[in-house]
Amino acid sequence: MGATNTTHFTTKQNSIASIAKALGHPARVAILEYLMKVDSCICGDIVNELPLAQATVSQHLKELKNAGLIKGNIEGNAICYCVDEKAIAKMQKYFEAMNLKIENKKAKCC
Amino acid sequence: MGATNTTHFTTKQNSIASIAKALGHPARVAILEYLMKVDSCICGDIVNELPLAQATVSQHLKELKNAGLIKGNIEGNAICYCVDEKAIAKMQKYFEAMNLKIENKKAKCC
DNA sequence: ATTGTTTATCGTAATATTGCAATATAGCAT
DNA sequence: ATGCTATATTGCAATATTACGATAAACAAT
Known part of the structure; x- marks a missing residue:
């Protein structure tokens, strides 16, 4: 197969799995x-920051956007991602x- | 390609990517x-809990273990995963x- | 209109993941 | 020793991901 059974x-x-x-x-x-580091951002910067081709970075951005981790506004020529x-x-x-649940746990097995 | 360039x-x-x-x-x-729900655990229970075949569950457990998210001890016949x-x-x-960084952020673009 | 810049999409190759049946392994019980 | 139970591994097919070159789209500037 290969298709995740959701x-x-x-x-x-x-939802957690999708973000993760x-x-x-x-x-x-x-x-x-x-x-996070820069407050405002354009994808061109990102391409320069990463050891990947522009097409690959664009694809990664798309996935982050689909997962809801980033959002983007069109700003003239560029796109502002946050x-x-x-x-x-x-x-x-x-x-x-x-984490809280783990701390409150008494029973231990491993 | 298909191989992640780490x-x-x-x-x-x-490390974060690997756990995620x-x-x-x-x-x-x-x-x-x-x-988390049960305090102590055996894989057999997990197979019954999931809509997946035993082989598939075993594979998922292996991945969780490789990522360091769970650890397991052999206990006689069964294995105790935590x-x-x-x-x-x-x-x-x-x-x-x-999250803290985001809260302290002043500049907004999106 | 043409050129340059930025981002997205398409096509494709290499590799990884998912899922399961079948089989193997290992310990327990009889 | 034989069977039973629990887990792992192997082998395989279907699908997904990763990466990139080529190309497209959209806009700005000349």
């Missing part, structure tokens, strides 16, 4: 971090809750 | 959540820091 999992599980998957490539992590706070906040809350 | 990114970027990638499948998110707190803590800190 139908049997909860909406939240699929988008972050599952170092180039996309690097893009996100670069967008981190989408909502997705980051969602992941932050998810791992925070998980 | 050499040009930082160790941390590769492992979580980039709803079945693996579901496995992690199930391991969430590895270190990986969760790492992700939690990563997103927390990112």
Whole structure:
């Protein structure tokens, strides 16, 4: 096969997996971090920052956008991409809750 | 191509991407959540919990283990898998820091 | 109108992932 | 020793991802 079977999992599980998957490539992590570093941003900068061809970077940006991790506005010739706070906040809350559960755990097996 | 080019990114970027990638499948998110729910765990339970064949679940467990998200001890006949707190803590800190940076951000473009 | 700049899309090749049946392995129980 | 149970591995087919060159689209500037 090769196609992920999403139908049997909860909406939240699929949503977390979808965001995580988008972050599952170092180039996309690097893009996100670069967008955080500069306050406003144009893709041309990103291409220069990364060891990848323009077409590849564009493709990565598209995936980040599809996953809701970034949002972009057309600004004349260029496009302004920004981190989408909502997705980051969602992941932050998810791992925070998980972390809390682990700390409150008494039983240990491993 | 198809092979991810890790050499040009930082160790941390590769590390975050690697953990995120492992979580980039709803079945693996579901496995992690199930391991959180029960305190101690055996893989047989996991197979029954998921809509996937035993071989597929075993493969997903292997990936989670490779990414450092879970750890497992052999216990006689079965294997006891647990969430590895270190990986969760790492992700939690990563997103927390990112979230803080976003909150302190003044400039907005999108 | 032509040129240059920036970003997206298409086509394609290489590689990775997903999923499962079949089989192997390892320990437990009889 | 034989069978039973739990997990891993192998082999394979279907699909997805990664990467890039070539090209297109959209706009700005001359």
